[in-house]
Amino acid sequence: MMDAPVTEKPPAATLRFENVLYEKKDGIAYVTVNRPKVLNALNTPTWADLRTAFEDARDDTAVHGVILTGAGNKAFIAGCRHQRACACHGA
Numbered sequence: 001m002m003d004a005p006v007t008e009k010p011p012a013a014t015l016r017f018e019n020v021l022y023e024k025k026d027g028i029a030y031v032t033v034n035r036p037k038v039l040n041a042l043n044t045p046t047w048a049d050l051r052t053a054f055e056d057a058r059d060d061t062a063v064h065g066v067i068l069t070g071a072g073n074k075a076f077i078a079g080c081r082h083q084r085a086c087a088c089h090g091a
Contacts, residue, residue: 015053019033019045029065036074040072054066
């Protein structure tokens with residue numbers, strides 16, 4: 001009987017997100033919600049991107065802190081784009 005293949009997350013350098021910018025530098029993970037056209041409103045894909053980025057930062061022993069920002073100059077995060085997206089994440 002063969003063991004199931006182990007699936008590992010790709011290293012942060014290869015993580016690509018639809019709605020989030022993510023980089024790690026000098027022990028800090030920088031996570032930026034990148035939806036300025038809709039004032040960085042959260043939706044289901046953005047929640048998924050955020051979760052993956054924060055899990056990667058959590059699992060990286062070289063990361064000692066995370067800075068969360070929003071792209072653009074009008075809003076950090078305007079709220080949820082769809083009620084269902086917020087309800088399923090406890091917002």
